[in-house]
Amino acid sequence: MRFLLSTVLIALLAFVAGMFFPWWCLAIVAFGVALLVPQKGWGSFGAGFLGIFILWAVVAVWIDTRNNSLLSQKVAQLFSLGHSTILLVLVTALIGALVGGFAALTGGKLRKLMQQDDSRY
């Protein structure tokens, strides 16, 4: 449940923040959510990764559908991905997800660091 909550929260908050702030604000969002919502093990990384992956993929696909893939096909060629819109969406989502994942992991670790009584480590 917490994992799902974190994932959805990161995706939603990153979307809202992205309307006003530079792209890297997603890292702050993922970091903050992971700091506030406790996760087991690498759970925070997973939530950050997945939350941003889904967000970027969904927004990209939404835009791309309305554009008939006109631009994504050209940019995919520019990035040597053939004419593949799908590959470009995956690369896009992966880049965002990496930042989201590591930012959330950082948040999770900081939370652990602050919880001195946590003895699992």
Next chain:
Amino acid sequence: MRIVSFLIPAIITIALMIGLDNKWGSVPPLGRFLSPQQGFWQNAEAKDHNFSADLRLKGVQGKAAAYLDERLVPHVMADSEEDGYFVQGYLHAKFRLWQMEFQTRAAAGRISEVLGNNPQYIRFDREQRRAGMVYGAEAALREMEANPVSKAVLDAYTAGVNAYINSLSKSNLPIEYKLLDYKPEPWSNLKVALFIKLMSADLAGRGYHRDIEFSNAKAIFGESQINLLYPQVSDSARPIVPAGTPFDTPSVKPRKPASADSLYFQRDTSLRSKPAQQFSRLNGSNNWAVAGSKTASGSPILANDPHLGLSFPSIWYEMQLKTPLVNAYGVSFPGIPGVVIGFNDSIAFGFTNAGRDVGEYYNVRFRDASRTEYWFDSAWKPVEQRVEQIAVRGAGVVLDTVAYTVFGPVLYDQTFSAEGVPVDTDRGLAYRWAAHDPSNEVLTWIYLDRAKNYSDYYEAIQHFTCPGQNMLFASKKGTIALWQQGRFPALWKGQGLYVMPGEDSSYMWQGFIPPAENPHVVNPEIGFIQSANQRPVDSTYPYFIPGDYAEARGISAYTQLQQMNRVTVSDMMRLQCDNQDFFARMAVPMLLRYVSREALNVSENRLVEAVGQWNFVNDAESEAPSIFRAWLTELDSAIWEDEFTRIKQRREYPTAQTMMEWLLRDSAMQYVDDVATPEKESLQFQVTAALRRAAADLQAGDNDSLEWWRRKNTSIYHLLRTAVTPFARTGIKTGGGTRSLNAMSGTHGPSWRMVVHLAPQTEAYGVYPGGQSGNPGSRFYDNFVGAWAASKYYRLWVMKPEEKADKRVKWVLNFEPA
């Protein structure tokens, strides 16, 4: 341990954020570029994107609106002149910002600032500065701002561009800024002047003054040969001013310096300057007007197809501009105010390039390697130093000190020459260019757009200095006219063909041809006027007018127009898209006469047969044009290469037209023989050998089709060329060729085709190879290309104010004061 397990992901996160927010080599900042909310995805315009908006902007005075039709052509209606030009500036920026900013940046020699530290870019920037592009633009700016009419228009236009720039957020920057990772800077009136200098460089720049090539050729072949190799007048020309038209006695009589024969016309082998850049001078523009006496309707028809390098975003932006004084429709240049080629309620106007040589190089002598003083009129004169600061992205500033002399800036000297070519420390080539002089070309378009009759047109064009243009005019009242307009130096015979001595004033320009004595035609008896980059006049014109002229298309236009009667709009469209090759008509019979068929094998003979059966039309699917081109190219080398190889520095072969006319006069002319062999080669031998080499060329490579359109490979590249090949359209199926009226090569072609029938109710058609939007993510980026390639036209809609509810209006941009 815990602190480490926190620090490691923290460091990775920060490294990712920084790494993905920065450009790495040619890779854009990936995080920012790929972010769906900020990056390139935001440039993917929805197919049903709504362009309508209500804008409250500082700088707008009253009410104005742009009504966008289904082709995204704006019909601008403004209550004042200023608001009209403000909206034009806003629209140019909204749809073409990157292009206009990049082009004016290139004009100013500032590409290293955004493209980075690359010797090629820095050299480009230095060359622009040293050629005086900014110097000329500054002179033009002073002139334009001193005139209240042009000042008001420029200020309004610039304010409109800036209003759009100021409204931009990171996410809606044009995609090129995101790829190259930089931001637009504020627009200025100087950038308008820079754009005009860019057109001057393209149409009357260093490619058109071949002083260095001719000097090199003269050093080898001698002055007497130059007239034969590069004749001023062609045998078969059809000049703009019909041959035989009498000219007035010239009012300016330039005097040849006493020293010319000993100092200037003799063989001079001391010139050692090898500018690296080889200029291409592709041309293809046509315009003609047919008088009512020759049209089916009795009203004049004006047609114009200016040819320029093909590019995305297109050089043109189509629009209607309606203000209290103007109701003009046509194409505009993103970067300058006004409608540049088009028509209004009373008249139509169109341009082709004059191709006149309006630049000189002067060989100056410095006192020493410091280049602070030069010898002029028997004394050492101080140069004026202009220190050019070239900002280089990521690498500080490169300083370049340019010496300005009485002639102009010293373009080439020891600090700026091609590698491996030593230039004396005390020598330099100063550059004198007509586009350095103060001028106010913008005023020409302001007044042309408003013009109601011939005298308005005549007044309007007086403000135009450079690049010289064949300014065609037709009015509803029935007048057709053409003036070759520009400020042209009055030269003594031979002046400026070669690099001139730069040590005294006797070789300077002594004056200019009075505008009234420029070549012109008004209501000629033959009932039509045509221009197609040819020499404008026959040999009886009293001034010496060197230039780069192309004759074949003029011959074609003249011959066909002369035969036509009861001319209609569709006749004019057919003529614009005409693929006949009048040069081939002259050249092919000669090739066939001299080729020795018995010396050829079966497949070579097949090529000759294909050319023999050719109807001289460069149709897209025809094979003969490909064979003819290859054959001619090889013959060209066979005739010239052996002699011209002696020129070690910049050289240029005579034109194919010159070669053919010479061979037709004298098949045993001296250059036919290959001087590298002891035998004496005949024309028969050379034509046959050329065909055999052409056959080999055509078989080589992976292109196994001989179809003309595949060989010609007409392509429209983005301004960033192969860096963004996916933004291009390559291998477009079109016919035509460099010497057809439908002048089409790999990279060059009709940039706008327009036909205007000046009937009581104007009927106009047009098309250009591009689309109204500069955004590669828009369906309006290249949506005209198909119609253009298929020789189709759009009917141009001149919207009336009462048609605001017309169903052709798809979107509305309303402008109101903030």
